């Protein structure tokens with residue numbers, strides 16, 4: 188029982204960041220129909236920014252998280268503006284190839300700038316785990332979960348309760364009619380990509396003090412983010428958040444009770460199962476983006 | 478008020494409109510009739526800035542709006558109620574109406590405008606929180622009309638508002654369009670239902686294969702023999 192609860196806690200912490208990654212990618216796919224192969228690199232970028240700001244520049248931990256997320260938003264906006272905007276109207280294969288190229292270029296520049304040796308990011312939380320009855324959890328992990336959940340809620344409110352969110356959903360459902368309502372489609376696309384990228388960057392920055400930071404850290408994450416998007420039923424925000432947690436639970440319990448060596452494979456077994464048994468994803472695609 | 482001067486609009490290389498000119502004066506109800514594929518929708522989409530002009534110009538109240546972005550055209554006071562209603566299916570009725578007022582910053586007035594529209598369309602108020610995609614066809618058309626009015630337009634473009642509606646709803650829809658004009662909003666309406674359109678309008682243009690082939694008062698076109706043969710089933 189204690190072991191079971193411990194796995195649950197671990198899965199929740201991991202699931203929070205997976206959900207952030209998943210909704211970021213879902214937002215971009217749902218509104219822009221862009222399969223974003225730079226998502227994992229934005230995650231890596233966020234982690235390196237946490238390292239640069241927190242470790243190299245010695246900024247306050249919380250401030251460096253905030254700045255890392257902001258820089259992720261800015262980088263996302265630049266990518267959209269420089270790479271995607273000129274491709275407006277190009278077919279999905281072209282966009283996909285450009286994004287794959289951009290992802291490779293980003294990873295190569297990280298390798299060039301920081302070398303292959305993994306970096307550590309310090310955090311100000313006490314190292315001793317907090318013990319709640321049978322389960323123990325490091326304070327930093329609890330913080331990560333708290334921030335992730337707060338961001339998920341904020342994102343939900345942004346999409347469902349604000350003028351910007353309504354305009355984004357309208358653009359997704361019918362771009363031309365949204366334009367007739369006065370929505371600036373180009374701006375919506377830039378914002379969407381920037382927000383999605385910012386979510387990936389903050390996920391990377393949040394996990395940086397828990398895991399190590401290295402140039403190829405985004406590869407697996409990128410694959411997992413796609414898995415989450417598929418789980419959630421392509422383009423469904425709520426589905427992607429739940430999908431993030433589902434993936435984390437499957438990984439954590441698979442690793443705990445079956446074989447820890449296959450942790451990363453568990454998620455993909457799940458995807459294969461889902462694609463065979465329920466190809467529309469775990470959640471109906473009907474309720475897309477909001 | 479609105480003046481199209483020799484506009485040509487192409488899809489790829491193929492022109493869908495060829496040197497179309499038409500005018501709409503303030504306070505008028507003008508209709509654009511023609512067979513399926515004649516270029517009626519294309520004309521409205523070009524006015525709204527959804528399609529670029531290959532040649533010609535469009536002016537609205539003395540300002541050139543040819544080639545302007547849709548939000549600029551809307552900002553000048555032209556709302557477009559598109560063909561097939563095109564409500565946002567997964568947004569609620571309220572959110573659809575809010576999208577109609579997207580460019581407005583006078584929130585209090587937006588609210589009172591919405592209240593006023595509820596008097597005209599009580600069904601919308603009953604279904605305020607419901608996803609627009611779950612409304613019936615007639616209700617969706619009412620929502621599309623109400624949404625267009627939420628921008629407080631000076632000119633509304635209606636694209637086949639009666640399309641796909643039951644006969645009693647068709648009449649109701651035309652009555653609403655007439656009301657809107659009576660209340661001082663200028664209307665340019667596209668219709669395939671030529672008889673009703675000619676009967677209610679001040680002036681009409683007939684499009685064939687992307688060109689204006691006839692224009693005149695509604696009554697004159699109703700009395701025209703070739704139009705009677707081709708479009709009125711006489």
Ligand SMILES: Nc1ncnc2c1ncn2[C@@H]1O[C@H](COP(=O)(O)OP(=O)(O)O)[C@@H](O)[C@H]1O
Pocket residue numbers: 488493511512513514515516517518519520
């Ligand atoms: N998106 C499009 N791409 C290519 N051709 C189009 C497109 N939309 C309309 N057309 C063509 O342009 C012509 C005019 O169409 P349209 O303006 O929709 O006619 P109407 O509204 O009078 O039925 C038709 O020949 C139609 O096939």
Ligand SMILES: [Mg+2]
Pocket residue numbers: 517518519560
């Ligand atoms: Mg049409």
